[in-house]
Amino acid sequence: MANPELTTRILRRLLASGMTARAGRIVARVHPADLGPMLAVLTPDEIRSVTDLLFEQRRAAETLSELPPDIFRQVVDALDDERLAAVLARLDIDDMLALVEELPEERHDDIVALLPEERRRDLEKMELYPESSAGRVMNTDFVALDAKMTAEEAIDHVRALGGDSESESILYLYVVDDEARLLGVVPIRRLVTAAPSRACGDLMVRDPVSVQVDTDQEEVAAIVARYNLLAVPVIDGTGRMHGLITVDDVIDVIQEEATEDIYNLAGLSEEDRVFSPIHLSVKKRLPWMVVNLGTAFLAAWIVGLFERTIEEVVLLAVFMPVVAGMAGNGGTQALTVVARGIALGELEFSSGMRAVSKELAVGVTVGAATGLLAAGFVYVWGGQPFLGVVVFAAMLVSLAVAGLVGAAVPLALKAANYDPALGSSVIVTTFTDACGFFSFLGIATLFLDRLG
Amino acid sequence: MANPELTTRILRRLLASGMTARAGRIVARVHPADLGPMLAVLTPDEIRSVTDLLFEQRRAAETLSELPPDIFRQVVDALDDERLAAVLARLDIDDMLALVEELPEERHDDIVALLPEERRRDLEKMELYPESSAGRVMNTDFVALDAKMTAEEAIDHVRALGGDSESESILYLYVVDDEARLLGVVPIRRLVTAAPSRACGDLMVRDPVSVQVDTDQEEVAAIVARYNLLAVPVIDGTGRMHGLITVDDVIDVIQEEATEDIYNLAGLSEEDRVFSPIHLSVKKRLPWMVVNLGTAFLAAWIVGLFERTIEEVVLLAVFMPVVAGMAGNGGTQALTVVARGIALGELEFSSGMRAVSKELAVGVTVGAATGLLAAGFVYVWGGQPFLGVVVFAAMLVSLAVAGLVGAAVPLALKAANYDPALGSSVIVTTFTDACGFFSFLGIATLFLDRLG
Numbered sequence A, B: 001m002a003n004p005e006l007t008t009r010i011l012r013r014l015l016a017s018g019m020t021a022r023a024g025r026i027v028a029r030v031h032p033a034d035l036g037p038m039l040a041v042l043t044p045d046e047i048r049s050v051t052d053l054l055f056e057q058r059r060a061a062e063t064l065s066e067l068p069p070d071i072f073r074q075v076v077d078a079l080d081d082e083r084l085a086a087v088l089a090r091l092d093i094d095d096m097l098a099l100v101e102e103l104p105e106e107r108h109d110d111i112v113a114l115l116p117e118e119r120r121r122d123l124e125k126m127e128l129y130p131e132s133s134a135g136r137v138m139n140t141d142f143v144a145l146d147a148k149m150t151a152e153e154a155i156d157h158v159r160a161l162g163g164d165s166e167s168e169s170i171l172y173l174y175v176v177d178d179e180a181r182l183l184g185v186v187p188i189r190r191l192v193t194a195a196p197s198r199a200c201g202d203l204m205v206r207d208p209v210s211v212q213v214d215t216d217q218e219e220v221a222a223i224v225a226r227y228n229l230l231a232v233p234v235i236d237g238t239g240r241m242h243g244l245i246t247v248d249d250v251i252d253v254i255q256e257e258a259t260e261d262i263y264n265l266a267g268l269s270e271e272d273r274v275f276s277p278i279h280l281s282v283k284k285r286l287p288w289m290v291v292n293l294g295t296a297f298l299a300a301w302i303v304g305l306f307e308r309t310i311e312e313v314v315l316l317a318v319f320m321p322v323v324a325g326m327a328g329n330g331g332t333q334a335l336t337v338v339a340r341g342i343a344l345g346e347l348e349f350s351s352g353m354r355a356v357s358k359e360l361a362v363g364v365t366v367g368a369a370t371g372l373l374a375a376g377f378v379y380v381w382g383g384q385p386f387l388g389v390v391v392f393a394a395m396l397v398s399l400a401v402a403g404l405v406g407a408a409v410p411l412a413l414k415a416a417n418y419d420p421a422l423g424s425s426v427i428v429t430t431f432t433d434a435c436g437f438f439s440f441l442g443i444a445t446l447f448l449d450r451l452g
Helices: A004-016 A020-029 A032-040 A044-056 A060-064 A069-078 A081-089 A093-102 A105-113 A117-126 A151-161 A188-193 A217-226 A247-265 A278-305 A307-312 A315-343 A349-382 A385-415 A424-446 B004-016 B020-029 B032-040 B044-056 B060-064 B069-078 B081-088 B093-102 B105-113 B117-126 B151-161 B188-193 B217-226 B247-265 B278-305 B307-312 B315-343 B349-382 B385-415 B424-446
Strands: A172-176 A182-187 A231-235 A241-246 B172-176 B182-187 B231-235 B241-246
Touching: A004 A020, A004 A032, A004 A044, A020 A044, A032 A044, A032 A060, A032 A069, A044 A060, A044 A069, A044 A081, A060 A081, A069 A093, A081 A093, A081 A105, A093 A105, A093 A117, A105 A117, A151 A188, A151 B188, A172 A188, A172 A231, A172 A241, A182 A188, A182 A231, A188 B151, A188 B188, A217 A231, A217 A247, A217 B247, A241 A247, A247 A315, A247 A424, A247 B217, A247 B247, A247 B315, A278 A307, A278 A424, A278 B315, A278 B349, A307 A315, A307 A424, A307 B315, A315 A349, A315 A385, A315 A424, A315 B247, A315 B278, A315 B307, A315 B315, A315 B424, A349 A385, A349 B278, A385 A424, A424 B315, B004 B020, B004 B032, B004 B044, B020 B044, B032 B044, B032 B060, B032 B069, B044 B060, B044 B069, B044 B081, B060 B081, B069 B093, B081 B093, B081 B105, B093 B105, B093 B117, B105 B117, B151 B188, B172 B188, B172 B231, B172 B241, B182 B188, B182 B231, B217 B231, B217 B247, B241 B247, B247 B315, B247 B424, B278 B307, B278 B424, B307 B315, B307 B424, B315 B349, B315 B385, B315 B424, B349 B385, B385 B424
Parallel strands: none
Antiparallel strands: A172 A182, A231 A241, B172 B182, B231 B241
């Protein structure tokens, strides 16, 4: 799209002046994936008009399935139940399920009740699989072949299926036995280049990589990414094939997971997006902020232990945030490197000890270097050489602890089967704050007679 | 892989006792993508032995191209120049270039000089494209067709190319004119299902989505993800096709970019991984820590302005980190939501004002709620109702500023064509620290006679 902002402005003007046909031509030229950011700035009335246009163009369904969650919600708010059900009914089952799950609770049942009966039954079947499992995100449309079919027959079979459905996403054909158990996979290219008389059973790759219906989608994405697959078959415990997951859906999962990892470090919920309603964002963020308030008061309690010391040397209050802040930064760096390493599968628990001792060594080195710099600065500023020594010692200790804790906490959470990105940052910050204040004020108290 | 740690242990024992053949059978069963984490825990001698085994199995090249950067470096350190050059020479040009770029500077030229002349020339040609551009990451092996070819002839053409190269990644065939200019794309499935006598020119999709040789790989990834493509052709300014980029490489780019976004928030360099050598990590982290030390001293300077106030009411020193810390958390949340929205393309500058005012509103609400809680706590703790009022007011002000700044900074950086993930966090933290301390101590100074 050349200029989305200009396009949006023109579209709004055309809608305002009732030039619907011309607005329709503009909408028709925009790719479904590009409509999201445009819809974000429209009023509910304008969203309704654009959805009407998309509906006429039979593009409403694909557009809906491409919207980010916060904009999807706005569009849902602008449409009535009948229209929504009509749009949803046109989607592939995996896309339909994903959107039905995102519907506001109070309208969910009414909208589902308006779906055609057959589609509702498909939906209910998919909903039996655990949340965010392969069964929920798989597409149940795939080409199954018999091992005895020849390459030529298989091509005829694909041709017979083809025609109207421009589903060019058929990349692999799956050879199954009489009970639908997966035997092997035939890449379409191999089918094309093989001698027409060869049997699919000879052409197929045996024991292809597959996932179970209840495998978590995050693991599915990791498998597809790791083995450079374009699609992965989904089977059940008996080996029967139920569907497949294609790489374009995997990309969405990878981006979702990356968002989740970034969000978790800041204590954010996935639903909390740029254009989520204010009350939703507040509701989602408050619990985390309250937990942080608790840890902040823990830090305050530690500072409170040294009220007498601060009373004698007020300058300590001035420099104490420097030590705690630097320890916080160091801890965040160690945590980020280790948590990301775990997320990318580059780190097993066995190599965890090496990672922890490395981060400890980095913490000591960075602590010594920045501590020296800070000590020099404190000396120049306050003219107090001994306060400089206290700053240096405290930074060395608390950055060492920050490296150690920053690396150990995500590994420990992972070993206990928790998501290492979730909760790590609040635990690490609590440690670095506590250790920063305690080491600085504690060391200062020990040498109180030589300060001030 | 059933149990990577057990496999690694067995492998080490077999290598130690010189049972190379059995070790070789174990290595042969591990997928190249799974060898990375195993190699990470081996000694240089063991790495050499495993690489020898992989070399015998003709799997060294594909393994090397799957390694994370820090483990690649370890493997490189364990191998001599001849062996490395021999492994690199076997790779596809895009993978070869990516690894050659990662070679340690001091050995780069020696290793490249050992490559076969033809491969060296290919490499030099690719190196003319700008860094991390499409030209650098594209694969130059693709199937070009003439518009007048029939479907049957095209299939014969693919068959003739095929055979030994098990490159099942051929998903699209590209129709070009006499001067190699891209005219259209024929999905292989369409070729299979079409009438054998139809011309490719009729079958092709005209004006397919394409990227320029100098398009940044991040943009390429965004385009492939957005339009659900499996591959995208790479053309030059005159429309000539030079190569294509497939979705499996795009997944790597997306994961790299996600790592970069997460890393940037913590001020980390991409090269700084779990198992990077300590000196490298220290070198990469020190500049950011020094910048943070500067901003920490700025905060200390602000606290220093209120030394007299703290001298009178020491309890202020106890609670001041609470206000600054909470503002920091609030700012990080706003920043994360907005920066991630920008990265996912869900937010244009035009809708930026809405995002900023939303985050301001969220900041005010969360600040009021947590401020009230904190005030109650301070009252119970210190028995000082007026100090509670000061805490409440300071948290309200600084969380409002945190929301405003957290949302505005990444948008401003983006508008100025900087990466919004880079630098945002240090700017936002500086603001929230400064504002947290200033508002709390400032308000306390105004009402000093009613405190203590």
